[in-house]
Structure formats: C-alpha cells, structure tokens
Amino acid sequence: MDKEQLKKMGKDPRYIKGIYNYCDSWCERCNYTSFCMNYQMSEDVYTDTETGDISNEKFWNHLSDAFRIAMEMIAEDAEKIGIDLEQLKNEADDYDVEEEFERTNNHPLMIESSSYPDTVDDWFKNNEVLFEEKEVELNEFAELDLPDTEDNFIELTDIISVINWYKTLIPSKLFRAIGGRDANVEEDDDYPKDSDGSCKVALISIERSIAAWHKMLNHFPEEEDSILGLLIQLARLMNNIKSEFPNAMSFVRPGFDE
Ligand code: SF4
Structure with a gap:
C-alpha cells in the first residue's frame, strides 16, 4: 500500500473515523470489521500467507513501508497547516520519556491494575487440576449425550478467552489514560478527552471480566472464595477509576456508542 492508497482509504465513507482508537483490539x-480501516489494512497484509508470518522479511518490510508513508504524510500535513516539525522535535528532545513512564507506572491506579494479570495467571495455575477434572467430566457427559454439554464447553472456553483477553488490556488502557492526562498535553475542554476514551475501554474491559468471572463461579462453585476475591479486586478498581475519571463513561466512542 502506498501513500495515495492510504489517503483514498481515509476518505472512504464506509470507514468510521477513529473507531480503532477506542476498541478492545x-x-x-x-x-x-467492515467499518474499520485499521482492520482492512491488516487484512490486506495478512491475506497473503507469506506476509502473515511474523518472522517473515516481507512483514517487516511492510511495517517499515507503513512507517515511511506515515512520516511523509505527517511532513506534508504539518507544512500545510503551518506546524514547525523542527520545533516539535526540540520540544520532544526536552521530554523525558523515562521519567514520564515511571510517573505513570507509579500512579496508584496503575499499581492496583498491574497486579490483576498476575492474580489471574496464579488463579489458573492453582486450579489446573480443576480444569483437568472438568474436561474429563464434560467428555463423559458428551459420551452419554447429556444435554447442554457442548454449550457448557463453549461457554467455559469463552469465559477463559474473555478473562485472558482483558486482563492485560485493563492496565494498558489505563496507562494511556493516565499518561495522556498527566503529560500536560493541552486538551480543549469543548472536545472529548482521549484519556476519558481510553479509560472507558478499561472500564468496559473490567465489566466484561466481572461478567466472565461470575459465569466462572457457576462452573466452579467450589472456588467461591478465590473468585469472590477477584470480583472484589475488579469492583474496587472500577470504583477507583470512576472516581479519578468521572467523565469516562460519558465519552462517545466512534461507531460503538453512536
Ligand atoms: S474496531 Fe474492531 S476491527 Fe477495528 S481494530 Fe478495533 S477490534 Fe479490530
């Protein structure tokens, strides 16, 4: 894909502008997917099985082409709207990335959310036997042709996927929200804030995780104490995020909330 193709895609009314900025990826x-330019671009790359291989030279060449095109477009647009890239570069040189990273990472919400993925991993590790037993049980039910066996199996697989997908998305979206808000980037109060949008994705991820853990409890009632512990951890985090970002849930995500 070249610069002109990319610009053409950007103007295509089929795609919802910025939908990929506030999704769960x-x-x-x-x-x-059919309204998402990001998805379409990645499809164009990955439909070629050769480029789908992450270690493939073509994949990295594509990424480096995309970077070059993006930089050309930035340079063109900056000139058109009178932004001095040299000045921006000097400002960026003054910006201490490591200090910013440390500051964001040490925010109480980051400390609280960063422990969640490990807690989840520990829970699955501690309950390996339980899952093995459940697998044997469901296989026996399937052999007996008992009703709902397949649905139970699918539901359990979905629950595990949801928990694992969102466990790392929560701290990463929070990192973007806190880092963006505290980086002293001038944000116009009349416009929706990116930090609120990122925070909303974190909050939705927590809601979905809570729902998934609740369903997990139905499958493993014997693990009530440990699952309740996780539910409390998530509910507490959700409340703390809402206190710190009270406008997050009112953010209108392109496509999803319109
Ligand atoms: S909006 Fe949907 S298709 Fe596009 S990047 Fe996000 S999850 Fe993927």
Missing part, C-alpha cells in the same frame, strides 16, 4: 470478536 479483539478483531476476531468485533462486529465492526
């Missing part, structure tokens, strides 16, 4: 489960 789970394209496999997304209802908006």
Whole structure:
C-alpha cells in the first residue's frame, strides 16, 4: 500500500473515523470489521500467507513501508497547516520519556491494575487440576449425550478467552489514560478527552471480566472464595477509576456508542 492508497482509504465513507482508537483490539470478536480501516489494512497484509508470518522479511518490510508513508504524510500535513516539525522535535528532545513512564507506572491506579494479570495467571495455575477434572467430566457427559454439554464447553472456553483477553488490556488502557492526562498535553475542554476514551475501554474491559468471572463461579462453585476475591479486586478498581475519571463513561466512542 502506498501513500495515495492510504489517503483514498481515509476518505472512504464506509470507514468510521477513529473507531480503532477506542476498541478492545479483539478483531476476531468485533462486529465492526467492515467499518474499520485499521482492520482492512491488516487484512490486506495478512491475506497473503507469506506476509502473515511474523518472522517473515516481507512483514517487516511492510511495517517499515507503513512507517515511511506515515512520516511523509505527517511532513506534508504539518507544512500545510503551518506546524514547525523542527520545533516539535526540540520540544520532544526536552521530554523525558523515562521519567514520564515511571510517573505513570507509579500512579496508584496503575499499581492496583498491574497486579490483576498476575492474580489471574496464579488463579489458573492453582486450579489446573480443576480444569483437568472438568474436561474429563464434560467428555463423559458428551459420551452419554447429556444435554447442554457442548454449550457448557463453549461457554467455559469463552469465559477463559474473555478473562485472558482483558486482563492485560485493563492496565494498558489505563496507562494511556493516565499518561495522556498527566503529560500536560493541552486538551480543549469543548472536545472529548482521549484519556476519558481510553479509560472507558478499561472500564468496559473490567465489566466484561466481572461478567466472565461470575459465569466462572457457576462452573466452579467450589472456588467461591478465590473468585469472590477477584470480583472484589475488579469492583474496587472500577470504583477507583470512576472516581479519578468521572467523565469516562460519558465519552462517545466512534461507531460503538453512536
Ligand atoms: S474496531 Fe474492531 S476491527 Fe477495528 S481494530 Fe478495533 S477490534 Fe479490530
């Protein structure tokens, strides 16, 4: 894909502008793939099986082409709207990335959310035997042709996928929200804030995780204490995020909330 193709895609009314900025990046489960330019671009690359191989030279060449095109477009547009890239570069040189990273990472919400993925991994590790037993049980039910066996199996697989997908998305979206808000980027109060949009994705991820853990409890009632512990951890995090970002849930995500 070259610069002109990219510009043409950008003007195509089929695509919802910016939809990919506030999604959960789970394209496999997304209802908006045909409205998403990002998805279409990645499809163009990955439909070629050769480029689908992440270690393939063509893949990296494509990425480096995309970077070059993006930089050309930035340079063109900056000139058109009177932005001095040299000045921006000097400002960027003054910006201490490591300090910013440390500051964001040490925010209480980051400390709280960063422990969640490990807690989830520990829970699955501690309950390996339980899952093995469940697999044996469901196989026996299937042999007996008992009703709902397949549905139970599918539901359990979905629950595990949801929990694992969102466990790392929560801290990463929060990182963007906190980092963006605290980086002293001038944001116009009349416009929706990117930090609120990112925070909303984190909050939705928590809601879906809570729903998934609740369903997990139905499958493993014997694990009530440990699952309740996780539910409390998520509910507490959700409340703390809402206190810190009270406008997050009112953010209108392109496509999803319109
Ligand atoms: S909007 Fe949907 S298709 Fe596009 S990047 Fe996000 S999850 Fe993937």
